[in-house]
Amino acid sequence: MNLAQWQLDTDIRAALSERKIAVVGLSANPARPSHDVARVMQGHGYTIVPINPREDLVLGATSYPSLSAAAAETGPIALVNVFRESSAVPAIAEEAVSIGARFLWLQLGVISVDGIHVAEAGGLTCIVDRCLKIEYRRFYGFAG
Numbered sequence: 001m002n003l004a005q006w007q008l009d010t011d012i013r014a015a016l017s018e019r020k021i022a023v024v025g026l027s028a029n030p031a032r033p034s035h036d037v038a039r040v041m042q043g044h045g046y047t048i049v050p051i052n053p054r055e056d057l058v059l060g061a062t063s064y065p066s067l068s069a070a071a072a073e074t075g076p077i078a079l080v081n082v083f084r085e086s087s088a089v090p091a092i093a094e095e096a097v098s099i100g101a102r103f104l105w106l107q108l109g110v111i112s113v114d115g116i117h118v119a120e121a122g123g124l125t126c127i128v129d130r131c132l133k134i135e136y137r138r139f140y141g142f143a144g
Helices: 009-016 033-043 067-074 086-098 113-121 132-140
Strands: 020-024 047-051 079-082 103-106 125-128
Touching (some): 009 103, 009 125, 009 132, 020 033, 020 067, 033 047, 033 132, 047 067, 079 086, 086 103, 086 113, 103 113
Parallel strands (some): 020 047, 020 079, 079 103, 103 125
16 A cells, blocks of 8 residues: 555644644553653653543643543644554544544554545544654754
């Protein structure tokens, strides 16, 4: 499958311009990739909103059971970053549309054509099979 249409530099830069990131599937375990990516982005000044019903606090931030709960408590969320299995993406995309998000970012290995279609039908721009941290560093280096 050719993913190039969901990996455009212009879309990636636009998504990175959003300074608040809801991270769906963010783990409190420092060994997990979701934790590392969120920690690095937080270090570059991004506000991280953890979305994980099994966590209470991650990286010093309250973890919410859903995007809807997070948006109700923290205000608008434009960038939704997904660290979940691909089969969970359609429901996440529906919720991202319902909260008025602008971007659905699926991390490396997270690919769901159905989820992409849901998000795009709702007006979201999708970035697929790319790592937020790697793309940040590609554009802005390590210092940010």
